[in-house]
Amino acid sequence: xxxxxxxxxxxxxxxxxxxxxxxxxxxxxxxxxxxxxxxxxxxxxxxxxxxxxxxxxxxxxxxxxxxxxxxxxxxxxxxxxxxxxxxxxxxxxxxxxxxxxxxxxxxxxxxxxxxxxxxxxxxxxxxxxxxxxxxxxxxxxxxxxxxxxxxxxxx
Numbered sequence: 001x002x003x004x005x006x007x008x009x010x011x012x013x014x015x016x017x018x019x020x021x022x023x024x025x026x027x028x029x030x031x032x033x034x035x036x037x038x039x040x041x042x043x044x045x046x047x048x049x050x051x052x053x054x055x056x057x058x059x060x061x062x063x064x065x066x067x068x069x070x071x072x073x074x075x076x077x078x079x080x081x082x083x084x085x086x087x088x089x090x091x092x093x094x095x096x097x098x099x100x101x102x103x104x105x106x107x108x109x110x111x112x113x114x115x116x117x118x119x120x121x122x123x124x125x126x127x128x129x130x131x132x133x134x135x136x137x138x139x140x141x142x143x144x145x146x147x148x149x150x151x152x153x154x155x
Contacts, residue, residue, distance in 0.1 A: 010050070010064040014105050021048055023102060027066055030103040034093050034110065035073060038085055042076055044069065070110040074117050083121065087114045 015023050024046035031051075035041035045052045050064040053072050063069040077086045090111045097104045 012065040012067075014066040014102070014109055019049075021046060024048070024051060026102050027051065027069070027106045030093075030106050031069060031073065031110070034089050034107060035086070036089075038077070038082065038089065040076070042073060044073075066106050066109050067113065070106075070113045073110070074114050077114075080118075080121055083114060083118050087111065087118060090114060 009019075012019065014027075028044040028046040028051055031044045040056045042053050042055045045054070047062075050062055051069050053061045053063055053069065055061075055076060061072050063072055074083065074086065077083045090107055093107050094104065094111065097107070
């Protein structure tokens with residue numbers, strides 16, 4: 001908290017020391033582009049202090065860092081085929097970019113988290129295929145259950 005506005009500033013290694021609405025807009029557009037075309041993909045809206053992730057059921061989640069944002073997106077795609085498709089979309093986006101800039105850094109964080117989630121799913125299920133699920137966000141007040149993803153703040 002800096003004291004000027006009374007709100008806490010959450011450090012984000014992807015965005016750097018100074019966070020701007022423009023950075024949040026770029027990250028929101030990047031995540032929406034990567035998730036575009038996936039069934040039941042959440043929608044991300046930029047806020048001055050983070051992002052609002054809205055699922056198809058109408059549930060909303062406030063995320064303050066890029067890692068929290070991708071964690072919430074990945075949690076919605078926790079089924080094997082959907083998580084595989086998300087990882088493919090992330091890889092396609094990364095291949096189409098020059099590897100520099102905020103969008104590339106944001107997708108790189110998402111790729112690392114998605115790959116870790118995919119490996120955890122395969123370990124947990126002994127390499128078996130996971131049945132398809134659907135994208136949904138936990139209702140307000142619910143606690144995260146996945147032990148392989150960092151917790152996120154819910155509104």
